[in-house]
Amino acid sequence: MSAFFGAKIGSSEQDRERVIQSLMQTLLKKTTKVKPIHSLKGRNKATAIRMMAVFALDIYSRSAATPDARCTRCKGRGKTVDRVLFQKTGEQSWKDCDKCKGRGFNQPKWSTISTVLLKLAPDLNHKQFQRQIQPLIEDMVTVLNIAEAEADRALHHASH
Ligand SMILES: [Zn+2]
8 A cells, every 4th residue: 555655756666666566467357358458468468558557657646746747727726717707797716627627737648548559459449448448547546546545544543
């Protein structure tokens, strides 16, 4: 668990690698249902799985803490003034930022990984990527967020 926590604050390469390895284990099991990936051989398969793990970690570690990933439109707040409403009512109200969807930080582009994965796995098509691979990666981000919350709790508990 501390490995996950360390990955976020970027403490060590070793921690990061441990997280990637554990994500890869999970992804290997989960992709047995995704034939174009499952049927890949040797190094290609390892590369494809590793890319997915690294991409998940990339999305996860961008969450607000990293200044250079901060959304330029809302400056990391995740909210912008609703101009339409402002013009109508004169009241300042906030809405989720359109650019980052309220996250406050820019996500890495899915196209960067889909392009490479589609090349690596010739049987994979874009629709499969969106329907099967993307949700898997998003699941991994959730796993990382849960692990971080648990590590936070453990840390909090230890200091009391
Ligand atoms: Zn934004």
